[in-house]
Amino acid sequence: MSKKRVLVLGDFPGDGLARLQARCEVTVWTAGVESSAELASLVPGYHGLLTQLIHGVDESVLAAADKLQIVSNCAVGVDNIDLEAAARRGVVVTNTPDVLTDDTADLTWALILAVMRGVVSGDGVMRRGEYHGWQPRFHLARSLTGSTLGVIGAGRIGRAVLARAPVFGIKTLYHQRQPLPAAREQELSTEWRGLPELLAASDIVSVHASLTDESHHLLDERALRSMKAGSFVINTARGPLIDERALVRVLQDGHLAGAGLDVYEDEPRVVPELLTLENVVLLPHIGSATWETRVRMADCCCHDLITMLADNRIPARAIGEVRR
Numbered sequence: 001m002s003k004k005r006v007l008v009l010g011d012f013p014g015d016g017l018a019r020l021q022a023r024c025e026v027t028v029w030t031a032g033v034e035s036s037a038e039l040a041s042l043v044p045g046y047h048g049l050l051t052q053l054i055h056g057v058d059e060s061v062l063a064a065a066d067k068l069q070i071v072s073n074c075a076v077g078v079d080n081i082d083l084e085a086a087a088r089r090g091v092v093v094t095n096t097p098d099v100l101t102d103d104t105a106d107l108t109w110a111l112i113l114a115v116m117r118g119v120v121s122g123d124g125v126m127r128r129g130e131y132h133g134w135q136p137r138f139h140l141a142r143s144l145t146g147s148t149l150g151v152i153g154a155g156r157i158g159r160a161v162l163a164r165a166p167v168f169g170i171k172t173l174y175h176q177r178q179p180l181p182a183a184r185e186q187e188l189s190t191e192w193r194g195l196p197e198l199l200a201a202s203d204i205v206s207v208h209a210s211l212t213d214e215s216h217h218l219l220d221e222r223a224l225r226s227m228k229a230g231s232f233v234i235n236t237a238r239g240p241l242i243d244e245r246a247l248v249r250v251l252q253d254g255h256l257a258g259a260g261l262d263v264y265e266d267e268p269r270v271v272p273e274l275l276t277l278e279n280v281v282l283l284p285h286i287g288s289a290t291w292e293t294r295v296r297m298a299d300c301c302c303h304d305l306i307t308m309l310a311d312n313r314i315p316a317r318a319i320g321e322v323r324r
């Protein structure tokens with residue numbers, strides 16, 4: 001029997017790809033894909049797609065993919081894929097949960113530390129030769145100990161962020177529609193709050209919700225202004241969860257003391273004003289960017305493509321209902 005065909009979008013570390021090549025006929029496309037229209041022109045004839053979060057797999061792509069059985073997305077977020085359209089067409093979608101949880105939670109804490117302690121601005125001081133000796137009032141920042149962290153979205157990554165807080169002597173609150181079971185809350189030493197209460201009570205707010213129509217601009221200008229004066233906001237999830245232009249305004253007028261961002265509304269573009277603000281630390285979407293994790297993410301995708309296309313089984317990571 002002839003091997004099924006897989007289109008791999010991008011170049012991935014590790015040997016997952018070699019295992020996939022042994023079981024399927026693989027095309028690795030490294031030229032980049034500019035639009036859904038371009039992606040739609042590439043997909044006919046392929047049974048499997050290995051995508052990244054930058055690839056919009058919408059109705060038009062799925063309609064063009066005449067043989068498609070599976071899209072394996074090398075990310076935990078699947079907001080780049082029209083899940084409803086995929087389900088309607090019987091296309092299985094898988095993602096890469098768990099394997100990137102710790103790295104993303106660590107990077108969230110790196111941003112919390114960076115913005116609260118002025119790590120990046122301090123580095124700038126040294127590089128510009130502006131350090132002229134220890135002074136009691138020089139480069140004062142904010143203590144983590146004794147502050148309150150509010151986590152929005154207590155999924156895997158949100159919970160891993162909460163779990164790291166006691167080390168810093170930080171009290172935590174969390175918000176999501178459905179509170180966690182009491183035992184989980186106890187284990188994480190955290191308490192559920194309604195969103196307005198969490199925003200009003202937290203010194204740092206970190207967003208970990210998935211991006212949906214409902215959560216788009218979850219932190220709009222009103223929500224940002226309802227945060228405690230002098231507090232910080234962190235986003236390692238998805239840019240559109242925060243209204244970026246409103247964020248600029250609340251940072252410029254000093255209502256918020258700072259922001260740590262790894263994700264943006266219109267990646268890879270950033271609103272230019274953010275680049276001019278001293279109290280902001282900006283990273284290039286690197287939450288999962290370690291060798292170890294990127295190898296594991298690629299492994300997950302290759303494993304799921306093999307399971308579906310060579311072993312004829314629905315992978316355990318299949319998201320939602322597949323209507324066949």
Ligand code: DGY
Binds near residue numbers: 053074078287288289
């Ligand atoms: C994800 O997996 O959704 C991350 O944003 C990738 O770094």
